[in-house]
Amino acid sequence: MERNKGSIIRLVDDYLKRQGLTEPRGGGPAFIKAESHRALRNELIRTGSLVPLDEFRAMLDSGAAREAPPR
Numbered sequence: 111m112e113r114n115k116g117s118i119i120r121l122v123d124d125y126l127k128r129q130g131l132t133e134p135r136g137g138g139p140a141f142i143k144a145e146s147h148r149a150l151r152n153e154l155i156r157t158g159s160l161v162p163l164d165e166f167r168a169m170l171d172s173g174a175a176r177e178a179p180p181r
Contacts, residue, residue: 118158118166122151125170 126132126147133147134140158166 114163115155115159117163118155121163121167121170122154122158125154126151 131147131150133151134143154170157169161169
């Protein structure tokens with residue numbers, strides 16, 4: 111089972127970017143959103159480390175397809 115943390119992080123960052131989710135900058139409400147973004151990113155990375163890389167990639171791809179708005 112391949113568990114390359116760098117590959118997992120790149121997959122997660124690419125997935126979040128495709129979803130239009132970037133880490134907000136600044137204070138106040140942006141700080142809370144940044145914490146939420148970090149929590150989501152960390153959870154995805156943790157999940158990716160528990161399954162084979164190909165399986166994790168497929169999970170992200172199916173999730174992106176499910177969440178994509180209809181054209």
